[in-house]
Amino acid sequence: MVDLNVHIGDLQLKNPVGTASGTFGFGEEYADFMDLNKLGAIYVKGLTAKHREGNPYPRMAETSSGMLNAVGLQNKGVDYFISNIWPRIKHYDTEIIPNVNGSTVEEYIEVTEKLNEVEGINAIELNISCPNVKEGGMAFGVSCPSAMAVTEAVRNVFDKTLIVKLSPNVTDITEIAKGVEDMGADAVSLVNTFLAMAIDVKTRRPVLSTVTGGLSGPAIKPIALRMVWQVYHAIKIPVIGMGGIMNATDAIEFMLAGATAIQIGTANFIDPQVTLKIMDGLVSYCEEQNISKISDLTGQLRNI
Amino acid sequence: MKQIQDFKFSGYKWLNYSTYILTLKTDESVAGLEPGNFAELQIPDAPGVFLRRPFSILDVDHKKNTLSFYIKIVGKGTRQLGKLKLGDKVSVIYPLGNSFTVNGTQKALLVGGGSGVAPFLLLGRKLKKHGVDVTFLIGARTKEDVLLTEEFEKLGKVLVTTEDGTMGQTGLVTQHSAFTDDFTFDKIYTCGPDPMMKAVARIAKEKGIDCEASLENMMACGIGACLCCVTETIHGNKRVCTEGPVFNTKELVWLI
Ligand SMILES: Cc1cc2nc3c(=O)[nH]c(=O)nc-3n(C[C@H](O)[C@H](O)[C@H](O)COP(=O)(O)OP(=O)(O)OC[C@H]3O[C@@H](n4cnc5c(N)ncnc54)[C@H](O)[C@@H]3O)c2cc1C
Ligand SMILES: Cc1cc2nc3c(=O)[nH]c(=O)nc-3n(C[C@H](O)[C@H](O)[C@H](O)COP(=O)(O)O)c2cc1C
Ligand code: FES
Numbered sequence: 001m002v003d004l005n006v007h008i009g010d011l012q013l014k015n016p017v018g019t020a021s022g023t024f025g026f027g028e029e030y031a032d033f034m035d036l037n038k039l040g041a042i043y044v045k046g047l048t049a050k051h052r053e054g055n056p057y058p059r060m061a062e063t064s065s066g067m068l069n070a071v072g073l074q075n076k077g078v079d080y081f082i083s084n085i086w087p088r089i090k091h092y093d094t095e096i097i098p099n100v101n102g103s104t105v106e107e108y109i110e111v112t113e114k115l116n117e118v119e120g121i122n123a124i125e126l127n128i129s130c131p132n133v134k135e136g137g138m139a140f141g142v143s144c145p146s147a148m149a150v151t152e153a154v155r156n157v158f159d160k161t162l163i164v165k166l167s168p169n170v171t172d173i174t175e176i177a178k179g180v181e182d183m184g185a186d187a188v189s190l191v192n193t194f195l196a197m198a199i200d201v202k203t204r205r206p207v208l209s210t211v212t213g214g215l216s217g218p219a220i221k222p223i224a225l226r227m228v229w230q231v232y233h234a235i236k237i238p239v240i241g242m243g244g245i246m247n248a249t250d251a252i253e254f255m256l257a258g259a260t261a262i263q264i265g266t267a268n269f270i271d272p273q274v275t276l277k278i279m280d281g282l283v284s285y286c287e288e289q290n291i292s293k294i295s296d297l298t299g300q301l302r303n304i
Numbered sequence: 305m306k307q308i309q310d311f312k313f314s315g316y317k318w319l320n321y322s323t324y325i326l327t328l329k330t331d332e333s334v335a336g337l338e339p340g341n342f343a344e345l346q347i348p349d350a351p352g353v354f355l356r357r358p359f360s361i362l363d364v365d366h367k368k369n370t371l372s373f374y375i376k377i378v379g380k381g382t383r384q385l386g387k388l389k390l391g392d393k394v395s396v397i398y399p400l401g402n403s404f405t406v407n408g409t410q411k412a413l414l415v416g417g418g419s420g421v422a423p424f425l426l427l428g429r430k431l432k433k434h435g436v437d438v439t440f441l442i443g444a445r446t447k448e449d450v451l452l453t454e455e456f457e458k459l460g461k462v463l464v465t466t467e468d469g470t471m472g473q474t475g476l477v478t479q480h481s482a483f484t485d486d487f488t489f490d491k492i493y494t495c496g497p498d499p500m501m502k503a504v505a506r507i508a509k510e511k512g513i514d515c516e517a518s519l520e521n522m523m524a525c526g527i528g529a530c531l532c533c534v535t536e537t538i539h540g541n542k543r544v545c546t547e548g549p550v551f552n553t554k555e556l557v558w559l560i
Binding site: 067 | 306356523
């Protein structure tokens with residue numbers, strides 16, 4: 001029996017496999033396809049203080065080995081989440097982690113304060129890296145002072161595990177990671193999507209209504225992996241890795257590069273059962289390699 | 305309940321140079337489904353095709369355990385899906401989306417263009433079973449693109465318009481005399497290119513009757529998780545894959 005438990009802040013996750021925010025709805029959307037209780041964590045769709053309609057259609061474009069999205073944080077607001085969605089999903093025996101967003105520091109604080117009160121919510125993922133909103137979002141995550149300021153403000157009002165989700169759209173991701181670690185983050189998750197665009201040559205117009213959007217999927221995996229490896233060596237708090245993980249081999253690469261846990265995003269769209277397959281693959285790998293605790297894999301990249 | 309199931313390629317019926325009926329077969333039983341439902345197919349061996357592709361369900365055979373799809377080639381995925389070999393595996397997520405409503409309808413006009421006629425076979429059958437008087441109105445560029453008419457004739461009257469006048473009346477579907485002669489339909493169902501559906505919905509509004517349109521927005525997940533496929537409605541953005549693909553056109557903002 002391989003011990004699959006991993007620790008992130010005060011959380012003990014039953015396995016390292018979680019689902020990335022915005023790609024797994026509120027979990028329920030996948031309940032027909034899999035037993036959600038098997039997941040290590042579900043990072044649910046990004047929340048804001050108030051209802052947001054998101055960006056106009058078209059919001060997506062397929063690319064070679066990936067996709068662009070420009071959803072723009074469509075959600076019904078944190079109050080609606082707490083009173084209508086949370087009661088429906090809280091019984092799942094997995095860690096459900098809300099993804100917190102804001103256009104201002106005050107909005108991040110407002111959303112966090114409300115979630116802090118909810119029993120059963122043991123952690124939040126602070127999204128300072130959404131490329132699809134005009135104000136706030138990624139703007140906080142691409143400058144070190146603002147990333148630190150928002151992390152500090154949220155840390156002051158949140159007693160539980162605080163995960164900060166980093167943007168890859170920066171010159172040096174380790175600098176931001178160190179900054180948020182200094183401000184009291186319990187873990188970092190990376191990466192969010194890469195700012196990108198697509199053009200329809202027939203119409204000579206951008207494909208997305210917002211011109212630019214966020215690139216996810218296997219196209220970003222090698223860059224995401226490099227960033228996880230760099231950040232792992234720069235900070236002491238745990239790293240949650242993601243970006244183009246499609247199978248167990250990809251997941252193992254992220255763990256070897258330094259991830260304590262991982263998130264699966266775009267892959268869920270192609271195979272709604274992919275998380276279970278990745279879990280099985282992780283177990284087989286550990287068995288083959290005689291690893292009794294999966295946490296022993298983290299950062300075990302050998303020298304060349 | 306939605307499910308993911310492996311099917312095997314079982315056969316093609318090519319209808320013209322760019323349109324085929326694809327039949328897939330499974331060893332298990334095929335789930336129950338309603339007219340308007342669609343499926344997300346994973347296309348095997350298709351370089352550059354990353355996501356699944358959504359297609360309306362043309363037909364289902366619960367005895368033979370088959371599903372069939374009416375597919376028009378528009379790009380790399382639909383082209384590759386036309387090159388399967390016997391035994392090739394196709395993973396299918398289905399049944400997805402809502403369905404057309406038939407309650408209260410007595411005389412229905414089904415207006416389709418291009419691959420938009422796909423959901424009309426199951427819909428026509430259901431309407432007929434409910435004793436509804438069914439008329440199909442099919443619009444195409446030219447005669448070769450007017451397909452499935454034999455199937456539709458078993459279920460009701462078939463009217464045709466072609467832009468080049470090679471079959472039926474000349475012009476666009478909305479110019480067909482069915483809309484001007486004494487018009488006694490109490491419901492319109494439409495599926496096809498957006499401009500066609502909008503024009504049809506406008507006529508329905510003028511006539512004061514209900515119109516249901518099946519939308520074909522681009523989709524990533526098809527199961528309600530990603531919020532990529534939304535359409536604007538009077539009640540805010542709704543997911544075409546989950547609250548749709550069928551909408552009463554009164555609800556759609558594009559009509560107003
Ligand atoms: C609910 C639903 C039901 C559908 N039912 C059918 C059906 O029964 N038969 C059928 O032939 N097609 C149907 N479609 C459309 C079908 O999904 C697309 O034609 C297909 O995904 C194109 O894939 P491709 O790889 O060949 O095209 P790509 O190479 O991806 O794209 C080629 C061109 O087609 C356009 N395109 C791609 N996807 C769509 C889309 N979803 N809608 C409109 N244009 C698109 C692109 O903008 C591009 O210009 C349906 C779509 C939806 C959402
Ligand atoms: C459609 C879509 C919506 C997303 N929405 C959010 C979101 O609300 N909050 C967030 O932090 N990340 C969001 N993301 C980013 C993912 O959580 C993840 O960081 C990214 O997709 C990279 O992982 P992947 O390549 O495995 O998908 C979204 C991604 C996609 C594709
Ligand atoms: S395609 Fe993902 S929500 Fe509709």
